[in-house]
Structure formats: structure tokens, C-alpha cells
Amino acid sequence: MNAPVILWFRQDLRLVDQPALVAAVETGRPVIPVFVLDDEGPGAYAPAGASRWWLHHSLIALDASLRAKGSRLVLRRGHSADVIAAIAAETGASAVHAVRHYEPWHKQAAADIALRLPLHLHEGLVLCPPALVLSGTGSRYRMFTPWWKALLHHMPPPKPLAAPERIVAPAHWPDGEELAQWALLPRQPDWAAGFHDHWQPGEDAARQRLRDFLPHLGRYQEDRNFPGIATGISRLSPHLHFGEISPALVWHLAAREAGEAAAPFLREVGWRDFGINMIDQWPGYGWVDGRAASSGFPWRQPEQDAEAARDLRAWQQGLTGYPIIDAGMRELWATGYVHNRIRMLVASFLVKHLLIDWRHGERWFWDTLVDADYGNNAMGWQWIAGTGFESNPFGRIMAPLGQSEKFDCGDYIRRWVPELSHVGEPHVHDPEEFGLRLPGYPAKIIGHQQARARALAASARLQKN
Ligand SMILES: Cc1cc2nc3c(=O)[nH]c(=O)nc-3n(C[C@H](O)[C@H](O)[C@H](O)COP(=O)(O)OP(=O)(O)OC[C@H]3O[C@@H](n4cnc5c(N)ncnc54)[C@H](O)[C@@H]3O)c2cc1C
Numbered sequence: 001m002n003a004p005v006i007l008w009f010r011q012d013l014r015l016v017d018q019p020a021l022v023a024a025v026e027t028g029r030p031v032i033p034v035f036v037l038d039d040e041g042p043g044a045y046a047p048a049g050a051s052r053w054w055l056h057h058s059l060i061a062l063d064a065s066l067r068a069k070g071s072r073l074v075l076r077r078g079h080s081a082d083v084i085a086a087i088a089a090e091t092g093a094s095a096v097h098a099v100r101h102y103e104p105w106h107k108q109a110a111a112d113i114a115l116r117l118p119l120h121l122h123e124g125l126v127l128c129p130p131a132l133v134l135s136g137t138g139s140r141y142r143m144f145t146p147w148w149k150a151l152l153h154h155m156p157p158p159k160p161l162a163a164p165e166r167i168v169a170p171a172h173w174p175d176g177e178e179l180a181q182w183a184l185l186p187r188q189p190d191w192a193a194g195f196h197d198h199w200q201p202g203e204d205a206a207r208q209r210l211r212d213f214l215p216h217l218g219r220y221q222e223d224r225n226f227p228g229i230a231t232g233i234s235r236l237s238p239h240l241h242f243g244e245i246s247p248a249l250v251w252h253l254a255a256r257e258a259g260e261a262a263a264p265f266l267r268e269v270g271w272r273d274f275g276i277n278m279i280d281q282w283p284g285y286g287w288v289d290g291r292a293a294s295s296g297f298p299w300r301q302p303e304q305d306a307e308a309a310r311d312l313r314a315w316q317q318g319l320t321g322y323p324i325i326d327a328g329m330r331e332l333w334a335t336g337y338v339h340n341r342i343r344m345l346v347a348s349f350l351v352k353h354l355l356i357d358w359r360h361g362e363r364w365f366w367d368t369l370v371d372a373d374y375g376n377n378a379m380g381w382q383w384i385a386g387t388g389f390e391s392n393p394f395g396r397i398m399a400p401l402g403q404s405e406k407f408d409c410g411d412y413i414r415r416w417v418p419e420l421s422h423v424g425e426p427h428v429h430d431p432e433e434f435g436l437r438l439p440g441y442p443a444k445i446i447g448h449q450q451a452r453a454r455a456l457a458a459s460a461r462l463q464k465n
Pocket of ligand 1: 118134138224233234235238240241268269270271272275316338339340341343344365369371372373374376377378379380384
């Protein structure tokens with residue numbers, strides 16, 4: 001009975017509603033909580049810039065929570081299966097408990113471990129395991145609306161589990177690495193210096209953020225499209241991505257607070273499960289077009305085309321001459337986050353106005369978002385690019401200047417583009433149109449009508465071929 005069990009943490013960095021933790025504790029054996037920094041298995045999808053900042057602080061918070069229960073977090077680096085097997089060999093651990101994950105590299109790591117040790121996977125990442133959400137004929141969905149209706153038959157999700165009172169420690173702890181040695185935080189330059197003004201990683205902060213948002217739930221439907229309304233959205237995405245709060249807990253607390261009025265918000269939380277449903281079925285969705293007909297689209301490729309490379313840089317740096325796009329890209333750099341409406345606008349601008357392959361945008365978001373998430377990011381980009389199974393047709397081109405005015409983005413622009421901080425309405429949305437030349441602010445990289453015509457011509461070329 002003294003052989004310990006390993007509790008393998010991944011994107012589930014919490015103690016409340018942590019089914020793998022509860023199962024490990026219920027064995028009655030000592031528990032060894034482990035986090036493995038595995039940059040090999042995920043390859044290009046290893047946690048990148050902003051995510052590493054979050055991860056650093058989230059691991060500190062998790063270790064503190066574990067210590068309050070008599071335990072601690074063991075940190076190791078390397079190939080997940082090798083590390084877990086090595087810890088089992090060092091400690092005599094008899095089994096591994098973990099939450100089931102759906103990213104292809106996480107599935108592979110679990111399969112590799114299961115070849116060497118008894119591995120118990122527990123659901124806890126999703127509202128409902130994706131393989132259970134089926135049509136009447138027993139097939140999986142690729143479109144959101146019918147999938148959502150089917151998901152609702154499985155709702156509410158299981159009642160959240162309380163964190164255990166105590167976690168039995170092993171007689172001898174295996175060696176761990178020092179978090180500081182992992183150098184997850186940026187230095188020279190410290191581009192994340194401002195992140196603390198916007199974020200506090202960790203499960204206590206995640207639950208606090210949800211509590212702060214709950215009183216505004218009733219206005220979510222009206223306010224969620226306006227980037228300037230701070231209470232319009234929850235900003236829970238990085239907490240959900242790192243599993244600092246479970247979607248089931250979000251569901252139950254939102255439903256308790258607002259009843260039926262929580263439905264529009266819970267539907268958006270459902271999109272996260274839908275993204276997991278997509279990558280579970282199409283593991284390459286992060287880089288392979290969903291619609292085969294989209295492959296061969298004549299994207300401009302920055303690797304081979306100096307002008308496209310210049311345009312990509314202007315987009316990344318927020319120097320396109322389109323105030324709403326530049327505000328969004330600068331906010332992203334400064335805070336690691338942008339509002340969904342702005343994500344749609346900047347993504348659309350890259351793929352339609354600049355005609356640059358959506359995969360370049362996916363990569364930039366992967367590096368700069370604190371909530372960079374394989375399923376959600378892939379789904380967002382493929383939706384905007386018109387390449388996804390569920391997507392906005394390519395020919396439907398968002399007009400960034402009109403959207404900026406419609407969604408009341410004047411203050412948002414003035415905040416993030418200092419060159420325009422003194423420009424009033426309606427000029428701030430499109431100063432060039434009003435003949436304003438602002439010192440230091442670039443002219444439009446391409447005119448809206450010209451970009452639109454170029455995008456539609458490219459789309460027509462694809463259809464002809
Ligand atoms: C091009 C593009 C890329 C994106 N990349 C990511 C990403 O890497 N990571 C990420 O978490 N989201 C991504 N999204 C989805 C969405 O923009 C964010 O989830 C949302 O803006 C997060 O803010 P919030 O937590 O305040 O959301 P809220 O509106 O408060 O919604 C609550 C939760 O529901 C989920 N959610 C809401 N909208 C969506 C959506 N459209 N798709 C999937 N889940 C959703 C999120 O988990 C979110 O935290 C992307 C969208 C686009 C258009």
C-alpha cells in the first residue's frame with residue numbers, strides 16, 4: 001500500500017474539480033504531483049512566448065496550493081513518457097493518474113506512458129467528452145449548431161469536485177528542477193513587463209475572475225461585441241486554457257447565478273469544447289485546411305515575397321495605417337490578449353486585405369497570446385480564412401473601418417495608438433479619409449477597395465483552377 005501514485009499535471013493546473021487528483025488521493029497511497037516541461041513532443045506547438053510567462057506563474061500558484069495540502073509539485077523537463085517512467089522507477093510508483101487531453105501530442109504522450117505503466121485518464125478538460133456528442137446516426141459533428149444541440153442533451157456537466165483536504169506525501173520526494181532554471185520568463189527585453197497589470201495566473205485568481213464577471217452575465221449578449229466595455233466579457237480564456245478553472249465549474253456557477261440568462265455565455269464556453277471536438281477528429285487542424293478545396297489558394301508567402309514579408313511585419317507591429325487593426329495588434333503585444341471582435345478583425349485583415357496565409361497569423365497568435373490554445377486558435381483562423389469545415393466564406397470581407405465605428409472602438413483606438421490619442425469622432429476610425437496626416441502614424445498599407453478587389457480575384461482564381 002505504500003507504493004506512491006503519480007499525478008501528472010498538464011493543462012489542468014488546479015486542485016478544485018481536478019478528477020485525476022481526487023482519484024489519486026482515493027487510492028489511499030502517497031501522491032507525487034509532477035509537471036513535465038516537454039518541448040519535444042509538441043514540436044511547433046510547445047508553449048511559446050506569452051504562454052510561457054503564464055505557465056511560470058501558474059506553476060508557482062499550483063505548488064503553493066499543493067503545499068497548503070501537505071504536498072508539493074515536482075518539476076522535470078524532457079520527453080513526457082521518459083520523465084514519468086523515470087520518476088516511477090525512482091520512487092516505485094505503481095500507477096499514473098492524469099486528466100485526458102485532446103491535443104495530438106498530449107494523446108501521443110499518454111499512449112507512450114500507457115505502454116510502460118498503468119495510466120488512468122480522467123475526464124476534466126471538457127464539458128462532455130467529444131466522442132459522446134453524436135448525431136442520431138452515431139456520427140461525429142463538424143458544424144457547431146447541431147453539435148451544440150446534441151451537447152445540451154448531456155448537460156449539465158458533472159457536479160464539480162471539491163479539492164481534497166490533505167494529500168498524502170511520499171516518504172521520499174524525487175528530485176525536481178528549479179522553475180527559475182527553465183527561463184520561462186522573457187528577459188532582455190522583458191516584453192511581458194506590463195502583463196501583471198492585466199493578469200494574475202493561478203486557480204484562486206481564476207475563480208475570482210469568474211466571481212467578478214458573474215454579476216454582468218445578464219448583459220453578455222448585448223455587450224460581448226464591444227471591445228470598449230470591460231465587463232462585456234469574462235477574460236477567462238487563459239485560465240480555462242491552463243485548466244486553472246474547469247468548464248464544469250464555470251457552467252454550474254454561471255447557471256446558478258443567472259439561470260436561463262446564462263445561456264448566451266455558456267454557448268460561447270461551448271465553442272471551446274467544439275474546438276476540442278475538431279482537433280480530436282482532425283489532429284492537424286492547426287496547419288491543414290479543413291476544406292480540401294482551399295488548398296492551392298494563391299496566398300502571398302512572406303518567405304518568398306519581400307513585399308508580403310514587409311506587410312506581415314507591419315501587421316505584427318500594428319503599423320498598417322488602419323487604426324482598429326493597429327490598436328488590436330499593439331494591445332496583443334502589450335497584454336497577451338485581445339477581445340474576440342478584434343481577433344476577428346485583425347485575422348480577417350491579414351488573410352483578406354493582405355492575402356497572407358492564415359498559418360502565419362496562427363503562428364503569431366500562438367507566440368503572443370496568453371490564452372494560445374491549439375483547438376481554439378486553429379478554429380478561429382480557419383473560420384476567418386474560409387478554409388475551415390465551419391467558416392465564413394472567403395468572399396465575405398469584413399470592413400475594418402466600418403466595424404470600428406459600429407462597435408464604438410474610438411476610445412479603444414485612442415488608448416492603444418498614442419499617435420491618435422487626441423483625434424476625435426468619427427475621424428479616429430479612419431483619419432486618412434478625413435485628410436488627417438498624423439505625425440508618426442503610417443498611411444494605409446493598402447486601400448480597402450483595392451484589397452477587396454485583390455482578395456476576390458484571388459478567390460476567383462482558386463475556383464477556376
Ligand atoms: C483568429 C482567432 C484566434 C483565436 N485564438 C484563440 C486562442 O488561441 N485561445 C482561445 O482561448 N480562444 C481563441 N479565440 C476565441 C476567442 O476569441 C477567445 O476565446 C475569447 O476572445 C476569450 O475571451 P474571453 O475569455 O473574455 O471570452 P468570453 O466571451 O468571456 O467567453 C468565455 C469562454 O468561452 C470560450 N470562447 C469564447 N468564444 C470562443 C470562440 N470563438 N472560440 C472558442 N472558444 C471561445 C473561451 O474559453 C472563453 O474564455 C480565437 C478567435 C479568433 C477569431
